Structures are given as structure tokens and as C-alpha cells.
Amino acid sequence: MNSVKVWLSVILLIIATSISAQVLKPVKWSFAINRLSDTEAEVVATASIEGEWHLYAANIPEGGPVPTALVFEENEAYKPVGELLQSPEPKFFHDENFDMELAYFTGFAKLTQKIEISKPGKHKIKGYVVFMACDDSRCLPPDEVEFELIFESTGAASDQSSLAITPESDSSSGQTADRGFWGIFWLAFLGGLTALLTPCVFPMIPLTVSFFLRNADNKARAFRDGFVYGITIMLAYLVLGLAIALIFGADALNRMATSPVFNVIFFVLLIVFAASFLGAFELTMPSKWSTKLDSKADQKGGLIGVMLMGLTFVLVSFSCTGPIVGYLLVEAAVAGSIYAPAVGMFGFGLALAIPFALFAMFPAAMNKLPKSGSWMNSVKVVLGFVILALSLKFLSVADSVSHWGLLDREVFLALWIAIFFLLGLYLIGAIKFSHDSELKYLGVPRFGLAILTFAFVAYLIPGLWGAPLKAVGSFLPSITTQDFNLNEVRGGQVVAPVAELKGKSIKAGPYGLVKYTDYDEGLAAAKEAGKPIFLDFTGHACVNCKKMETTVWSDSRVRDMLANDFIIISLYVDDRTVLPEDQQFVSETTGKKIRTVGNKWTDFMINRYKVNSQPYYVILDHNEVVLNTPRGFNSDTEAYVEWLREGLGAFRLSNE
Structure with a gap:
């Protein structure tokens, strides 16, 4: 008797297993709500359709299979407006069983329904999608999948430009985690710190130090100018970035950063700076302007120049920071609100401003160095070589975007090798400029810098034959411009x-x-x-x-x-x-x-x-x-x- 019970249990288990194995779910749904304005939104239902299965479209005639439909729960706070949009375009065929023209989706389908919000506040947008799926040999009964999405009409939730839920997942509410303004701030702050590592920001380090060397003997003015410099950078990103986004759109910074005219202008500007640092001429204003600025300096401490330097930093750094800033500004273009991007831009600008404010304050420590002017002139010459090398990056961008073919990877590397080799010779005293003092001996710091410079030249040389040069790869033109690449010859x-x-x-x-x-x-x-x-x-x-x-x-x-x-x-x-x-x-x-x-x-x-x-x-x-x-x-x-x-x-x- 016991053996009969055991066998009966086994048979029932096999039957139950086989039945459960026939439960098919070939269509999986996810839902999202996209903000169009404070009173309008789009509910998007996305279907992922397996294998040979197909999902009937919404626009099939009556008397046939069940069409796909997006049904909303009745609510005084919102209502659907306009027609239901479908994408991609459904496929049409003549169904012999129903003797009618039908349409269906395979693989992927998206339904979009516009809704109108009539009351302020946070609302739960509820409803369900009804659908029917078939393959070449069978059809499943009509099915329904419910959704629940959150929409706030006051604009406080505008950072949630897309709130998504997948009903088949463990989530039951459909509301994604609300990052809040603090979350956006810290995310943007980290983005700003990341931007410090991009090559477009590097040229501003020597420019900043050089500009604020004038404060080497005045600690109070150095800290004041450094603070104003940092505030200018932060406010410039906040105000200028938002203005561009609101007037021209979220990708305007990208367009500016890749503009050949913009990059050529800054290439020329850096060449002028480099020539001045190397001793070709002194950058001075017309005497009339200089007299006015001297009188202003007595009253205002030369803060106008400090602020102009801050604006120069923002413009030059756009080439690398533009895409990161653009990610924050896309909220303004898509979500229709400026609050979240404003917080993000503040965090981003603050992250960039803090270290550069410290760079501006750094010259205050230089009053501990020897008062002789020879070391300061050597610093300017070294900065001139560095700026000359970094200026090529802007010309490279203009050349790449415009397809001029002037500055391929080999030419760029050859110029860099020449520039840094000459810098090494300058550091060991093998060459000097007309305004240099005689180098009586080679100090240990200068000797160490010379070793690093020559080592860097040696590192660059294999790049002429296609070495990736990972440490400086982001500065260089694309490796696709390499005329001769040993890696490809050897098996790539x-x-x-x-x-x-x-x-x-x-x-x-x-x-x-x-x-x-x-x-x-x-x-x-x-x-x-x-x-x-x-x-x-x-x-x-x-x-x-x-x-x-x-x-x-x-x-x-x-x-x-x-x-x-x-x-x-x-x-x-x-x-x-x-x-x-x-x-x-x-x-x-x-x-x-x-x-x-x-x-x-x-x-x-x-x-x-x-x-x-x-x-x-x-x-x-x-x-x-x-x-x-x-x-x-x-x-x-x-x-x-x-x-x-x-x-x-x-x-x-x-x-x-």
C-alpha cells in the first residue's frame, strides 16, 4: 500500500511539473513615465517578445484577435489625450483564419500614450496593458499586466525624467529611488572631480600658477584673489551653462567644444601665451588701459583681471567638460525643468573651482623661496614649453572635426618629441634664451625634472610605430590617423x-x-x-x-x-x-x-x-x-x- 502511495506521488509530481513547464510568458513588459511639461507626460509601455512569438498591434479591426491596448484607471487628476502611438511600424499580413488584414510586432514593441494632468501634487498613474501573443502554431489567452507610476506636477520631481518599472521584477510599486537634489549635487560634484583629470584642464594649471605669481609676496591678496577666482569659475559654469541649455539646447556645449573656430582660436591664444613665456615679448596692455587698470587696482585690487582669468578657464575647459556638463543639462531639454540641472551645475562648478582656487593661492608660499628672479624666469620658460605642447591638442580637435588632414598622429608625436627634447636640453643648460641668467650649476630638483623629461621623450618614441601610449592617449589624435601601425602589421x-x-x-x-x-x-x-x-x-x-x-x-x-x-x-x-x-x-x-x-x-x-x-x-x-x-x-x-x-x-x- 505504501509503495502505491509513493508511485502515485511520483506520478502526480511528474504531471504537475509537465503542466508548469507549459506555462509560457513570451512577452515581458516594462513601463516608464516621461515628463513633457508640468501638466503633461508620456506613459511608455515596452514589450520584449521572445523568439518566433508575435504580439498583435493596437490598430487591428474588430472581430479578430485581441488588439494590444493601454488602459488607464479612471482618475480626476489625469486623463489620456490623443491617440496611442506604436513603434516600430507593425508588420501587416492576411490571416486566413479570420479572413482579414492584421498587424503584429516581433522582437520589440513600444506603446506611447500622452496624458494630461489637471491637478497639482504627486499622483499614482495606474492602469494595465491588455494583449494577446501567438506563434506559428499556437496562441495564448489574452493577458493583462498592471502598472503603477509616479508623477509630480509641481516640478519637484523633475529630476525623474523617466521613472520605470518592470512588473516581472521584484518591484511592486513602480517608483524608482528618488535621488533628490543632494543626490544630484554629489553626482555632479564627482563628475567635476573626474573632469580635473581630463587633458583640456591641464593647460590651465600652469596658466593659473603663472598668472598669480604676482601675489607671491602678498599672502592676504593671494587668498582673496584665489577665493574670487574660484567663485568666478563656479558661477560661470552655473550661469553660462544653464543659459546655453535654455536658449540653445542641451548639446550646445558639445557643439562649441567641437567647433573648429573655437579650437583654432584657443590654439592661437595658447601659442601667444607660450611665446610670451619663452621671452619673445611681454604681454602688456596699451598704456592708456594700463593706467586705468592701475587706478582700478588701487581701489578694487585688480579683481577684474582675476574674474577674466576665471572665465578664460571655463571657456578653455569646455572641450573636455562640455560632454560631462551636457549630461546634466539634458535634464533641462528633456524634463523641461531647470531646478535639477541648476543643482548639478553648482556641484560640478564647485568641484572644479576648489582645486584651482588653491592653485591661485599657492604663490603665497613662494615668498619662502630665494628672492632672486632667475628661478622665476626658468619657471616661465618651462611653462612656455608645456603650454606650447598642450596647444596642439586644440589644433588637433579642429583638424579632426574638419578633416583637414594636417595633424595626424605621427606629426603630433614628432612635434611633442621635439618640444620635450628641447625642454630637457633647456633644463640641463644646453640651450638658453636671451633673457636667461647663466646657469652656474645644476640643482637636484632641476636635474630630476630633466631626467623625467628625457624619460617622457623615450616613452613617446614607440608611438611613432603605433604603440598605444595609454598615459597620454587622450591628448593624441586617433590612432586611425596613424600611417604606419606595427600592431596591425603584426596581427591586428x-x-x-x-x-x-x-x-x-x-x-x-x-x-x-x-x-x-x-x-x-x-x-x-x-x-x-x-x-x-x-x-x-x-x-x-x-x-x-x-x-x-x-x-x-x-x-x-x-x-x-x-x-x-x-x-x-x-x-x-x-x-x-x-x-x-x-x-x-x-x-x-x-x-x-x-x-x-x-x-x-x-x-x-x-x-x-x-x-x-x-x-x-x-x-x-x-x-x-x-x-x-x-x-x-x-x-x-x-x-x-x-x-x-x-x-x-x-x-x-x-x-x-
Whole structure:
């Protein structure tokens, strides 16, 4: 009798297991709410559809299968307005069973419904999506998935431009964590500290120290000027950045930072500074202006010059800080509120201002040094060499964006090798300028600096043959401009010759990689090759993008995976190629006229991913579904390798 019970239990367990195995959920939903204004929002329902299953569209005739619909709970505080929007365009076919034309989605679907908020306050937007899924041999019963989203109409929640919930996850409320203004402040503050490490900020260190050397004998004035300098930097980022965002849009800083005119102007400006420091001439104002400023200095202590120096710092640093600032300002363009970006810009400017205020105060300590003027002249000459070298970065940006072909990687490196070699000779006294004092002996600090300078020259030389030079890679032109790259000759070949790949947008990338610069062509190539998409938002003038290429992409594991396992699509947000008239349009997201290829990809990035900073990497499947969390700038190679493997594994799993 006991054995019968055991066998009966086993049979029941097998039956239960087989029944549970037939419970299918081929469609998974996620929901989000996007702020359009203080009284309007969009509810977005996104479906991820497995394998051969398809989801019926919303616009199918009555008498057939159940159409997909977004249903809202009745509430006096809000109501849906306008029609339900669907994307991508559904596929149409004639269904023999129903004898009618039907439409359906495969892989991916997005429903967007505009709602109107009639009452202020925080509201729970509730409802459900009703849908029906089928494959070639079966259909599932109609199903419903509920959602609950949070919207606050006072603007206090404007930092939540997109609040998302995935019902199948452990979350039950649908409300993401509210970062609050303090969270935004500290995030922006960290961004400002990160910006200190970018190459565009480096030239301002010697310029700042040199400018404030005048306070070496006046400690009180040094601290006063340093404080005013820091406040000017902070307020300039806050006021100027927000003004540009509100007037021109969130990506205006990026456009300015990549402008050839802007970069050539600052190249010339730094050349003038360098020439002056090397002794070619003294930078002096006309005597009439000088007299006025001297009288002002007695009354105001020369604070006008200090503030102008602060504004110069902000403008010069835009080339690297613009993309980071742009990430904060995108809130103003997409969410329609200035409060969150204002807090973010304050935190960002404060992080940059603090160390540079200290640099401005530093000369106060120089009164402990010998009073002789010879050492001070040597400092100016060394700074002149450094500024001369750093000025090439701005010319390189203008050359890269405009495709002049004047300053490829070898030419840039040759100039740097010459400049720093001459600096080493100057430090050991082998060369001197007309205003230099005689060098009677070589001090230990000067000797140590000379060793470092010659060692740096030796480090640069292999770059002429394609060495990545990771320490300075973000300064250099792209390695794709290298005429001779020993790495490619020794085995960094592309998987397939460029001639075998289809599309007009194929270009050579770094380390023998090939990439598409048009999204649609790259997507089609990925489908044909059966590979996932590696989407790379980049720029000709993006220094952090170059740093990622030299420090991370140069790793053999990363290079091999990008070459063999992915189709690379690189979208250049600073490409100034003008679109044909029939392809120009007004952005629904920012309201700006999209005239260039770069404008197009910037708008695509903001609209789809709600960011506009570069670099930005996304791994997609053939239905344009994001396979893992996108990544921005992060030079941790090991983490990048794991991220690529994770995306590749998710793609393979979804195609099993």
C-alpha cells in the first residue's frame, strides 16, 4: 500500500511539473513615465517578445484577435489625450483564419500614450496593458499586466525624467529611488572631480600658477584673489551653462567644444601665451588701459583681471567638460525643468573651482623661496614649453572635426618629441634664451625634472610605430590617423576585408577594427552576420573616447571580441556633414532643427537613451533591445571585458 502511495506521488509530481513547464510568458513588459511639461507626460509601455512569438498591434479591426491596448484607471487628476502611438511600424499580413488584414510586432514593441494632468501634487498613474501573443502554431489567452507610476506636477520631481518599472521584477510599486537634489549635487560634484583629470584642464594649471605669481609676496591678496577666482569659475559654469541649455539646447556645449573656430582660436591664444613665456615679448596692455587698470587696482585690487582669468578657464575647459556638463543639462531639454540641472551645475562648478582656487593661492608660499628672479624666469620658460605642447591638442580637435588632414598622429608625436627634447636640453643648460641668467650649476630638483623629461621623450618614441601610449592617449589624435601601425602589421587584421562587408558607411577603426557609421546599415549587417550590435556614441573631438580606445580597446581581449563577436556601429555626434534637405527635421525632443549628421545622432542618443555624453556604449540585439546596462567612460579594462562577455552571453541566450 505504501509503495502505491509513493508511485502515485511520483506520478502526480511528474504531471504537475509537465503542466508548469507549459506555462509560457513570451512577452515581458516594462513601463516608464516621461515628463513633457508640468501638466503633461508620456506613459511608455515596452514589450520584449521572445523568439518566433508575435504580439498583435493596437490598430487591428474588430472581430479578430485581441488588439494590444493601454488602459488607464479612471482618475480626476489625469486623463489620456490623443491617440496611442506604436513603434516600430507593425508588420501587416492576411490571416486566413479570420479572413482579414492584421498587424503584429516581433522582437520589440513600444506603446506611447500622452496624458494630461489637471491637478497639482504627486499622483499614482495606474492602469494595465491588455494583449494577446501567438506563434506559428499556437496562441495564448489574452493577458493583462498592471502598472503603477509616479508623477509630480509641481516640478519637484523633475529630476525623474523617466521613472520605470518592470512588473516581472521584484518591484511592486513602480517608483524608482528618488535621488533628490543632494543626490544630484554629489553626482555632479564627482563628475567635476573626474573632469580635473581630463587633458583640456591641464593647460590651465600652469596658466593659473603663472598668472598669480604676482601675489607671491602678498599672502592676504593671494587668498582673496584665489577665493574670487574660484567663485568666478563656479558661477560661470552655473550661469553660462544653464543659459546655453535654455536658449540653445542641451548639446550646445558639445557643439562649441567641437567647433573648429573655437579650437583654432584657443590654439592661437595658447601659442601667444607660450611665446610670451619663452621671452619673445611681454604681454602688456596699451598704456592708456594700463593706467586705468592701475587706478582700478588701487581701489578694487585688480579683481577684474582675476574674474577674466576665471572665465578664460571655463571657456578653455569646455572641450573636455562640455560632454560631462551636457549630461546634466539634458535634464533641462528633456524634463523641461531647470531646478535639477541648476543643482548639478553648482556641484560640478564647485568641484572644479576648489582645486584651482588653491592653485591661485599657492604663490603665497613662494615668498619662502630665494628672492632672486632667475628661478622665476626658468619657471616661465618651462611653462612656455608645456603650454606650447598642450596647444596642439586644440589644433588637433579642429583638424579632426574638419578633416583637414594636417595633424595626424605621427606629426603630433614628432612635434611633442621635439618640444620635450628641447625642454630637457633647456633644463640641463644646453640651450638658453636671451633673457636667461647663466646657469652656474645644476640643482637636484632641476636635474630630476630633466631626467623625467628625457624619460617622457623615450616613452613617446614607440608611438611613432603605433604603440598605444595609454598615459597620454587622450591628448593624441586617433590612432586611425596613424600611417604606419606595427600592431596591425603584426596581427591586428580585421575579420573580413572591408570589400567583403556591405554598406557605404564602413570605415577603418583603431587596431584593425572596422565599423559602420550609419545605424541602419550597421543594424542590417548585424542581422546578416548573426552578431550583436556594439553601439558606440563617439566624436572626432571626444578626448575621453580616444582614451578608451588607447587604454581599453588596445587590450587584446577587448580587441578580439570587438573584431570577432560584434558589429561595431560608431555614431559621431560632432560630424558636421550637412544632411540633404529632405532628411532635415525638427526634433520632437529638443525642438531644434536637425541639420547635420552629428545633430541627427545626438538627437537619436537623447531621444532613445536620455543621455548626450560621450563615450557611451550600448550592446543591442537585432530587435534593438538593450542586452545589459550601457556604459560611459570607465578605463577599468577588466570590468569592460566582463561587460562585453555579459552582453554577448545575453545575446546568445536570447537566440537559443
